Amino acid sequence: MKTVRLATRSSPLALWQAEHVADLLRAAHPGLEVTLVRTDTLGDRRLDVPISEIGGKGVFATEVQRLVLDGDADAAVHSAKDLPAVTGEGLALAAVPERGDPRDALVGATLDGLAAGATVATGSQRRRVQLATLRPDLVFTELRGNMATRLGKVPAGGAIVVAAVALQRLGWADRIDEVLGADLLIPQVGQAALAVEGRAGDAETAVLLAAVEHGPSRTRVDVERAFLAELGGDCDLPAGAHATLDGDRVHVQALLAGDDGTVHVEEAVGPAADGESLARGLAQDLRTLATA
Template sequence: MLRAATRGSALARWQTAHIAELLGRAADVEPLLVATSGDRLADEPISAIGGKGVFVKEVQAAVLDGRADIAVHSAKDLPAATPEGLVIAAVPLRADPRDALVGCRLADLPEGALVATGSARRRVQLRGLRPDLRFAELRGNIGTRLAKAADFDAVVIAQAALERLGEHPPVVDVLSCETMVPQVGQGALAVECREDDHQVRALLAAIEDPTTRRAVDAERAFLAALGGDCTLPAGAHAHVEGDTLAMRAVLADGIDGRCHTVVGEGEDGEALGQELAGKLLQAVAR
């Protein structure tokens, strides 16, 4: 029996069940539901309650103290630094990394339309495309956000989340990674275990997708170079072309500031992530 620490949302439980299926142990993985500070403070902006780590710290703690054997995360929720004693033992095949507008297509949004999202990254990029847009804060699980979609002209949701939960809203406009650069790790899952638990590490190695891991590690190197738990509006998306990594990254100098974008290629993902982060920090400083 593997005990898997996870958040209690429908999406988090789907992700844990998916990992169990990949392992071929669907009947042998017991979820341990953990309430995180991000879940308890669902009405507060993420930047106000601690940044990226608010959805993972309590889940990681359950593995470190022995209540669970593994922790299943959305990779986009992880800060760049892994806590001492843990290791990201598997990054399976990535789902769709793109963002989607639900309720109205981008080209059809009326002048001054109200778009709901809790992500500063999404806001600055949409504002760059449509300076006339207005924004409202929106957090909560996927069901909550979809239920509130009618209160706005559009809401922004990760396409992978819609697909994983089998949600098919009447109007969905999936935005390319060139139009809106995704969050670091978006669409990917990350499974952590204790660093010294070699038996579990061996089990998880079987579900690793090397291409996805290479891309996600490059994106996480970008995040680390920005400061590890960056609250600035930033995103990065990497993909493998042959033996080469190609990455597009974005950073804005504040929630209402100018959005800067860079692209690059290289074989060393860590070096590429650091290089693009350095270029964007220089652009923001200027």
């Protein structure tokens, strides 16, 4: 049987994700050999500057994708939140496995437990604008690095904000002081979902990868990515979207902040089959509100 080579970043969390997909593939195709092809990306190497200054989402994806495009790997495993909203030329989003917990988490203190004027570390504009609306007294500082590095940067008397799923997957869930509801802090597009990309036109690999697809998770991710694609946005944009399913209905809640930091939130409910259209409509409405 064919060997599948999965390209991945070399960080502990990225390796967990790639091994998880490898295990799903082996379970779906007994006897299939799956190997990992590791690389470091620009985002992994340049920890001294904010992501927005070195290229946005692509800094965690481009070099991994290049391994697939050059034939050095058959597919790539990404955090869906790290992918540009539009799939690049020559690639195909082949599968989205079952999604994890999309919520954000505080480490160091609970939101109510933070003293007035406390420092919160996060590199995400989306997190900053929402937390500033909830707690205008908070002071924010930059946060970069792998999860172990971030846990070592909890400000004195303050907190860091990270994806809850990252700590859950690495076995560090006990470090979480508070998981923030998705209606309180709307998550980043694709947060907690994995995205498996293959080469466009590679039908043999596509059939193998399709076995790890989780339909409801794919629908939710596609809806959220449609929102971001309509905005033409990137991870440095103060925007977020969260889609949930109830049978054949989808509920989408989305946010976009204006230049003055004002957070605008809209939501829509409709048939799941129309989810991407609903998300694009929300993006258009929010762009109008944010630029008024």
